[in-house]
Amino acid sequence: xxxxxxxxxxxxxxxxxxxxxxxxxxxxxxxxxxxxxxxxxxxxxxxxxxxxxxxxxxxxxxxxxxxxxxxxxxxxxxxxxxxxxxxxxxxxxxxxxxxxxxxxxxxxxxxxxxxxxxxxxxxxxxxxxxxxxxxxxxxxxxxxxxxxxxxxxxxxxxxxxxxxxxxxxxxxxxxxxxxxxxxxxxxxxxxxxxxxxxxxxxxxxxxxxxxxxxxxxxxxxxxxxxxxxxxxxxxxxxxxxxxxxxxxxxxxxxxxxxxxxxxxxxxxxxxxxxxxxxxxxxxxxxxxxxxxxxxxxxxxxxxxxxxxxxxxxxxxxxxxxxxxxxxxxxxxxxxxxxxxxxxxxxxxxxxxxxxxxxxxxxxxxxxxxxxxxxxxxxxxxxxxxxxxxxxxxxxxxxxxxxxxxxxxxxxxxxxxxxxxxxxxxxxxxxxxxxxxxxxxxxxxxxxxxxxxxxxxxxxxxxxxxxxxxxxxxxxxxxxxxxxxxxxxxxxxxxxxxxxxxxxxxxxxxxxxxxxxxxxxxxxxxxxxxxxxxxxxxxxxxxxxxxxxxxxxxxxxxxxxxxxxxxxxxxxxxxxxxxxxxxxxxxxxxxxxxxxxxxxxxxxxxxxxxxxxxxxxxxxxxxxxxxxxxxxxxxxxxxxxxxxxxxxxxxxxxxxxxxxxxxxxxxxxxxxxxxxxxxx
Ligand SMILES: NC(=O)c1ccc[n+]([C@@H]2O[C@H](COP(=O)([O-])OP(=O)(O)OC[C@H]3O[C@@H](n4cnc5c(N)ncnc54)[C@H](O)[C@@H]3O)[C@@H](O)[C@H]2O)c1
Numbered sequence: 001x002x003x004x005x006x007x008x009x010x011x012x013x014x015x016x017x018x019x020x021x022x023x024x025x026x027x028x029x030x031x032x033x034x035x036x037x038x039x040x041x042x043x044x045x046x047x048x049x050x051x052x053x054x055x056x057x058x059x060x061x062x063x064x065x066x067x068x069x070x071x072x073x074x075x076x077x078x079x080x081x082x083x084x085x086x087x088x089x090x091x092x093x094x095x096x097x098x099x100x101x102x103x104x105x106x107x108x109x110x111x112x113x114x115x116x117x118x119x120x121x122x123x124x125x126x127x128x129x130x131x132x133x134x135x136x137x138x139x140x141x142x143x144x145x146x147x148x149x150x151x152x153x154x155x156x157x158x159x160x161x162x163x164x165x166x167x168x169x170x171x172x173x174x175x176x177x178x179x180x181x182x183x184x185x186x187x188x189x190x191x192x193x194x195x196x197x198x199x200x201x202x203x204x205x206x207x208x209x210x211x212x213x214x215x216x217x218x219x220x221x222x223x224x225x226x227x228x229x230x231x232x233x234x235x236x237x238x239x240x241x242x243x244x245x246x247x248x249x250x251x252x253x254x255x256x257x258x259x260x261x262x263x264x265x266x267x268x269x270x271x272x273x274x275x276x277x278x279x280x281x282x283x284x285x286x287x288x289x290x291x292x293x294x295x296x297x298x299x300x301x302x303x304x305x306x307x308x309x310x311x312x313x314x315x316x317x318x319x320x321x322x323x324x325x326x327x328x329x330x331x332x333x334x335x336x337x338x339x340x341x342x343x344x345x346x347x348x349x350x351x352x353x354x355x356x357x358x359x360x361x362x363x364x365x366x367x368x369x370x371x372x373x374x375x376x377x378x379x380x381x382x383x384x385x386x387x388x389x390x391x392x393x394x395x396x397x398x399x400x401x402x403x404x405x406x407x408x409x410x411x412x413x414x415x416x417x418x419x420x421x422x423x424x425x426x427x428x429x430x431x432x433x434x435x436x437x438x439x440x441x442x443x444x445x446x447x448x449x450x451x452x453x454x455x456x457x458x459x460x461x462x463x464x465x466x467x468x469x470x471x472x473x474x475x476x477x478x479x480x481x482x483x484x485x486x487x488x489x490x491x492x493x494x495x496x497x498x499x500x501x502x503x504x505x506x507x508x509x510x511x512x513x514x515x516x517x518x519x520x521x522x523x524x525x526x527x528x529x530x531x532x533x534x535x536x537x538x539x540x541x542x543x544x545x546x547x548x549x550x551x552x553x554x555x556x557x558x559x560x561x562x563x564x565x566x567x568x569x570x571x572x573x574x575x576x577x578x579x580x581x582x583x584x585x586x587x588x589x590x591x592x593x594x595x596x597x598x599x600x601x602x603x604x605x606x607x608x609x610x611x612x613x614x615x616x617x618x619x620x621x622x623x624x625x626x627x628x629x630x631x632x633x634x635x636x637x638x639x640x641x642x643x644x645x646x647x648x649x650x651x652x653x654x655x656x657x658x659x660x661x662x663x664x665x666x667x668x669x670x671x672x673x674x675x676x677x678x679x
Contacts, residue, residue, distance in 0.1 A: 003556050004171055008033065008081030009088050010101060012043025012074070015118055016090035018146035021047045024071040025060075025147065026175040031073045031080050040074045047072070050147060082108045086171060088140055090118045093243070098122070099130050106131040114164055116140040120191065121247035124184045125157035135161040138168050141188055143319045144236060150425070151319035152177035157184045173475075174555060178318050178389045178425045180311035186251035187244070189307040190315040193297040193326065195244045195256070200293045201229035202262040210286055213276040218286035223294070223316075224323035230272040242266045255349040291329070292341035298326035299342070299355035310370055310387065317390040331367040373402035375410060381418040381562055382410035389425025395481045396433035397452060404459045411466060418566035419466065421489060422473040428498065429482025434507075434669050437657070441666070446657045453512050453653055456481070457646050460488035460514055464642075469566045474498035474540065475555060483538075484513035487522075487548070491571050493561055494540035494549045503535045508623040508665025508676065509656050510630045510649075517637040517645040521574050522548055525634050527583055529590035532630050533598070534618050547577045589615050595631055599624070623661040624678040 005028075009020045012034040020032040020043070034040045051065045060068070073080060081087050087105060091097055098117065105115055114136045117127055124139035131137065139155030154168045165181070172179035182189045201215050210218075216228025233241050242258055249257030265272065298312050307315065313325020330338040339354070339362045346354045361368070374385045384406045386393040393399075403421075410419045423429050440448050463470045463485075472486035474494040483500035486492050502511050502519075510516070511532060520528035523546050531538060543549040550571060553561050565571075579587070585607050588594065594604035598619050603612045619627065629652055637645035656662055664674040 004085045004167065004174060005029065006031070006081075006084045007086050007088070007171075008084040009090060010034075010081075010105075011090035011092075012040050013090065014046075014144070015142060015146055016088075017043035017046045018050075018144075018148075019088060019090060019118070019142055020072060021050060021068070021147040022177075023175045024068045025051075027071070028175060029071045029073075031075065031084065033075055033078060033081060035076065037076055040076060044072070044074045078104065078108060081105070082113075083110050084113055086114045086116060086167070088116045088118060090142075093119065093121060095122055095126065098127060102127050102131050102137075106133060112136075114138065114167060116168065118142055120244060121186075123157070123186075124155050125159070128157050128159060134159040136164050138164050139182075139184065139188070140168060140171075141182075143190070149319060150176065150178050151190070151315060152179045153182045153188045153190065153315070154179045155182050155184050155188055170556065176426060178314065180307060180315050182311070183304075183306045185301070185304065185306045187248050189301060189312055190319045191244055192248070192301050192306065193294045193316075194320060195241065195248055196293050196297050197290065198229045198233055198241045199245045199256070199259055199262060200289065202259045202265070204286060204289060206259055206261040209289075210279055210282045211276045212272060212274055214279045214282050215286055216274065217278045218283045219290055221283065222287045222290045223320075223329075225321065230274060234271040234274070238262070238266045238271070253351040255352040288341045288344070291333070291338075292343075292345035295326050295330055295338055296342040296345050296352065296355065296358075299330075299358050300352075303355040303357050308371075309368055310372075313370070314390060327368045327370070330361075335361045335365060335367070370398070371402065372399045373406050375406040377410075377413075377416065379559070379563060380415055381420060381559075381566060382406075382413070382416045383420045383422065384410065385422050385424050386429060387424040389423070389427070391433075392427035392430035392477070393423040393425070393482070394430055394433045395456070395485070396436055400452070400456055400459065404455075407459065407463065411462070411468060416468060418469040418471060418562060419463075420471050420473055420562055421463070421485065423476060423478075423482075425476070426497075427476040427482070428472070428474050428478040429485055430477060431480030431482055431503070434666050437509075438663070438666050441657055441663050446654055449657055450650060450653045454650055456513050457650065460485065461643070461646070464488045464490065466490070469570070471562060471565055473558065474500070474543075474549065475558075477501075479503055480511060480515070481513050484511060484515040484518070487515060487518040488513075490573060491565055492543070492549045493551045493553055493558070493565070494543060495553060495555050496540055498540035498543070498549070498552075500538040500543060500548075501535055502532045505533060505622040505626040505630060506535050506665065506673070507669060508626055508659065508662040508674075510626050510633065510652070512649065512653060514642075514646060514649065516630060516634045517642065517649070519548075520634050520638055521642075522546070522577075523579060523583075524587060525638055526587040526590045527579070529595060529631060529634055530586045532634065533590065533622065533627060534615060535622075536618075545580050546583065547575075547579075548573075585611060599627060599631065621673060623659075623665055623676045625659050625661055626656060626665075629656055 007023055007028055007030045009016050010033045012032050020030050023030040054060045055062055055065050116138050128134040128137040138160050141153035143149040143151045152172045156165050169179050204215055212230050219228040245258035302309055309327045313327050316322040316325040346352050372388050374387050376383045410416050470489045472489035472492045474486050474492050476497050477499050478486055479501050504511050516532055540552055544552050588607050589604050597604050603616050636648055660679045661676045668674045
């Protein structure tokens, strides 16, 4: 795949400057262009002030801010992007202006340059048709504010080449975006149901159904969001809402057309007045109307093949920050209720028909089954992607079941040489779903946890012992079960963003998917204990130096590296190795005598006073029973075979999950750390 080293952004306004900021923040060089120096400088000033605010809130260091700014070239000279690999247009939403710009870029840019539009309301194909490189033209639709909102809609038109789509998705990943692939259709995916949500709020006001505060309260309740439709319009601008509804109405018919009240409000040039009392008695009716509109439209867009069920949900969760996506909401309220609220909308608006997908589900009565784990084969390699980026790809029963299904498909395919396991979005896999553990403990179903873990072990053993090469791509954070999944693969390749860690003893449990035994077999029991006891992060560089990671790569070299591994000898991850000197002191922290001391609340000896003190402090906050059990297991596991070591680990799960500390620790996630009782 072509390397993306130079990116251009045209337009230094609200969107353009935000896109530039995000690209530079994530380590890529970018050229920002506008028509006049004053606009370029305004864009740059916006970026500086946002970065400065980030420094004040300690999100970035001053050095990171300086480095980000150093990657930005701000200019009015279009020739500076002539050799760019990708150029994103973010100029006025004016067809003539955009078309002229693309023709200008088409004339001056290198053959390989990909052009992209951030249009919200035109078809991508309308611009592609006007240039000589339609195959290298794609839509990249960002969401406000583009330096903060992680969603990116990737919109190929019919003539966009597969290579361009691939590069667009790679680019999304490179600058920290979660991409969903969407058909070139009005409103693409998210605005298709978000704009009717805004519009319908104003129609309900127009119909005198309720006052603004009541409509706001119902919207918040329906989608578990912080701002209702009117407040959102006040923040993002009423003209944008009108413009977007106009586009949808023009392309899709009266159901989507802008309400009179919304247009009038724009003409008044005033924000909505949000004051007043909520009328509780009206909430349910309004909530149902909102649900009917959003769920109905979401189902319609899936019917039309605009986006998948999963991508539509991701769009809502990441782009709009809904707690659940439309299809998850349908599962929550049930298909009967869903059908009822959508049917009410269909009865009200003659040009809105009940989508086929809802009719089908009503007939079967079954909830939607989500595909959390995807697989794609390329060059004899199966790329398995855990695709729950909004939950940092956490492992739950459905994810593990689907991972097993995809893995079995890949393993039984004689054309496949290698199986890659990776996570969508920024994380690899952030452990197991904590809620699942809590629910089962509370329901007295610890046996279910053990059975789930046993199934996980079986899958991890198959991954470890596969006759195909199995490779984890650690290009983001991994924790607990995620690190254990990576450790089970025959090889791990990482990017500099990759990391591992075992936070379990801080939440009352122990690593339960072979993390202790596989780490100890690679780096020794003492260092393994150090990482399991402290939960300290193992960076990609540390993991590489320790021989856990086989290679640190530039994300763009991934496919090349995978092919090399698949064509090379089977790596022996349990080979004996000499650990770098810098880890010797950490290992000493957990020498047998020091472990005894630490578990008795005493300072370890033979190491620097600073490290001894720090470690003791960290360990004093961990669950004592979990520490004891981890200590015992790590020693015992090294004396037996891997399957026997797994049996030992499984044999202790019931005990650990039955402790009061386990429930207290697991329940504390996201809140105050608990005071462990050692019970
Ligand atoms: N604002 C949003 O929430 C949002 C969300 C997604 C997409 N978009 C789309 O992004 C695009 C930009 O929107 P915005 O809100 O940043 O607009 P904006 O008015 O803030 O900025 C547009 C910038 O483009 C510059 N410009 C105009 N013509 C140019 C040309 N020929 N060459 C170089 N620069 C030129 C202008 O000087 C201005 O600085 C629009 O297509 C819009 O539909 C906006």
